[in-house]
Amino acid sequence: MNPADVAQGALPIGEVSLWHMFWQAHFIVKLVMLGLTAASVWSWAIIIDKELLFSRTRRQMNDFEDTFWSGQSLEELYRSLAAGMPTGMAALFVAAMREWKRSFEGTGRSIASLPQRIDKVLDVSxxxxMERLESKLLVLATIGSSAPFIGLFGTVWGIMTSFRSIAASKNTSLAVVAPGIAEALFATAIGLVAAVPAVIAYNKYQAEAAKAQARLEGFADEFSSILSRQIDERMAA
Structure with missing residues (x-):
């Protein structure tokens, strides 16, 4: 490669843009950049979906607790919720009440073992x-942990390409080295742009999921105690 041709092909400083760096990059580096960009878009789609999901879940839990502790009949509340597709605490309530009603509607099931069955139903619910709330969080963890290294691979490849250009041109001028190194570092930057939001979102939604699980388990314990007292009253009558 002629050093004069390399110097002539170098972009002026004012024309060095992210778009130009992408098009001037090696084919492998372009693939890395495109893959990281796709991963970033995917992670943001998951982040938006999870933000809406957890916000909706918190609101539904608050509304259900207000209704549940308002003194409304359990039968009325069950009828109003069973017709739909309940989630969160409402799903636990409907599953436990369904097992309760089956045991008292002549199915032949033992009443003595009903508390254990209700506890099992609540645990499964x-x-x-939690599987619904935590779905796709592993994707965020994977992107957050692997994107910097993928970007680093693109950087290493781009720098190797720059060194090969130096060896071919026998010219160590900054005009020869700088474009390739800039393209290579651009891959690392994209990797960080993809990884940082994914890591932050993963930690945030893991904490949100833990809080939701604690609330679900707390309600399950309280509701199981309520049903156990009613079972004892019925067996004593």
Whole structure:
């Protein structure tokens, strides 16, 4: 490669833009950049979806607790919720009440083992709700942990390409080295742009999920105690 041609092909400082750096990058570096950009878009889609989901879940839990502790009949509350697709605490309530009603409607099930069955139903319902809340969080963790290294791979590849250009041109001028290094570092920057929001969002929503699980488990314990007292009263009558 002729050093004069390299110097002529170098972009003026005013024309060095992110778009130009992308198009001037090596094919492998372009693939890295495109992959990291796609990962960033994917992570932001998950972040927006999770923000809406957790916000809706908190609101539904608050509304259900207000209704549940308002003194409304359990039968009326069950009828109003069973017709729909309840989530959160409402899903736990409907599942436990369904098991309760089956045991008292002549299905032949033992009343003595009903508290254990209700506890089991509540545990399964909590597990299902947590799977719904925690779905795709692993994607955020994967992007957050791997994106910087993928970007670093693009950087290393770009720097190797720059060194090969230096060896071919036998010219160590900054005009020869700088464009390739800038393109390479651009890959690292994209990796960080993809990783940082994903890591922050993963930690945030893991904490939100833990809070939601604590509230679900607390309600399950309280509701199980309420049903256990009613079972004891019925068996004593």
């Amino acid at each position: 909590i597990q299902r709700e």
